[in-house]
Amino acid sequence: MKKKSSLIIIILFCLILLNLPEKYTEKIRHSGIKFLRAPLAFFTNLSFFFLHPVDYRSIVQENRLLNEENIKLRLENSQLNYFRQENQQLRSILGLKQQLPFSTLTAEVIGFDYSENRRILFVTSGGREGMRKDMVCLNHQGLVGKVIEVGDNFSKVMCINDPNSRVPGKIEDTQEGGLVYGPLKGKYLRMKFLPQESKTHPGARVFTSGWGSIYPKGIIIGIIREIVNEGFYKTALIKPAVDFSKLETVICIK
Amino acid sequence: MRGIVLRSIILFFSLLCEYTLLPVFPSPLKHLSFLWLSFVFFSFYETDLFLLWAISAGLARDIMSSGRFGIYTFTFFILACLSLNIFKGMIKDNLGIKLLYTFFTVFLGLLMVQFWEGFFPEVNPAYVLDIGYLMRKGFINSICFPLWSVLFLRMEKWISTV
Structure with a gap:
């Protein structure tokens, strides 16, 4: 009898969970991920440390290449600044709308939800840091995806290889x-x-x-x-x- | 009490690995799921509180996943009921049967999750039933299950002696 009643309670609990309105499920999820944020970040760093071990020789070489690239980019940037000013002047003469420069926000990846057809990243920045839904995420290689959910101190990013992207x-x-x-x-x-x-x-x-x-x-x-x-x-x-x-x-x- | 602490630690680390370490593993190891292995482990070695552990695992997965809330809790609950009532009688202390049980549990569980996902298409409109993926997942997890259980049984023994 006791077993039966506990089973009924669990079934009711599951049905309630399945039918909870989104605002409540979002709250539960956000508080759960908020609690797990620090251990997730620690584990992700640890996994990167083991899966992509540091090779000091390649770092030194990469540093040299980056320095060279930095000098080239600085030169290019000063040229581009000149062209930008010229472009702004010409646009104002033609009466075209000015394009606003992007403001950026850097976020560290702390987790991956790659289960059942999904390709979603958990990143460190959230609403507190100025993250908003639909912000576009990229890295030095190219387009990563867009922000689909924003918590207080974390966000979820849908990658471009997610089937819903x-x-x-x-x-x-x-x-x-x-x-x-x-x-x-x-x-x-x-x-x-x-x-x-x-x-x-x-x-x-x-x-x-x-x-x-x-x-x-x-x-x-x-x-x-x-x-x-x-x-x-x-x-x-x-x-x-x-x-x-x-x-x-x-x-x-x- | 020590058993409860150890199982909580197993569940917590399984959840962390599921969302950090395992997805970036090279193939086919990326199909490993410590949460499913924990579920199977509990079904063999935890008889009293198995239902509670199963639901905790499901709830933890629901909190972290982006699908419809409650799908994993419900799936783990149904699987736990099946394990307690149907599979339990069939499981003998035989490695082959244990491996087969692990394979079917993971396969059936993920099939149920994919079925639910298709049932609520507003959450994931790009739903597709991928049997190959389920087979791979079931196969890799069943191969790794003995290692997982030996590791935690040893740890349990070690903790009980400390």
Whole structure:
């Protein structure tokens, strides 16, 4: 009798959980992740330490290359500043709207939800640090994804290889545009509905097109690996520019 | 009391590994799931509070996952009921049967989760039933289960002597 009543209580508990309104489930989840944030960050750092051990020789070499690149970029930046001022003056003469510079926020990756068709990252910055929903995240390699949920001191980022991700993209050489879908199966992103007469080829780079209100223009998404014929249309299979298994830090822009 | 502490630690570290270490492991080890292994471990070695541990594992997974809240708790509860009432009679102290049990538990559990995901498409519209993924997951976890259980039985023994 006691066993039966405890079973009924548990079933009721499960049914209540399944039917809880989203605002309550969000609160439960946020407080749970808030509690686990520090151990998650510690474990992620530990796993990176073991999986990608530090090689001091390569660090020294990388440092030298980065220094060289830094000098080149500084020079390029001073030139670009000059062009930007010139561009602003010309835009004001033509009466075009000024483009606002991005403000950025750096966040560390503290966890991964790669279960059951999902590709979601947990990152350290949250609403307290100024993170907002739909902010775009990238790293030095390219586009990572967008923020889908914001807690007090953490956020969830949906990667571009999540099956629910849709990014407006443009192929660099042919200037053809379309939506880049996250893969349902396999590791390549898909740009669907390219016309049959499309001259795009494997090796071409795909960038964000700037269509829609979320992703700004010109961030690299990936490189086309294969073009597949699908009935009336072609589909481009795109290898993401970002290595998601080695993702430690992301920069979020608004 | 020590048993409860040890099991809580197992569950806590399983959860942490599930969302930090395991997803970045190279394939096929990335299919390992310490939470599922803990569930199977509890089903063999924890008879009194098994239902409670199963629900705790499900609840912990629900808190961390981005799917519909409660799916894992319900799935783990149903699996726990099946383990207590149906599988328990079939399990003998035989390694092959234990491996088979682990495989079917992980396979069936994930199949149920994917079924729920499809049942609530507003949470994950890009739902797809991937049997290959379930098979891989079941296979890798069943192979690693003996190692996992030996590790924790040893730890339990060591803690009881401290």
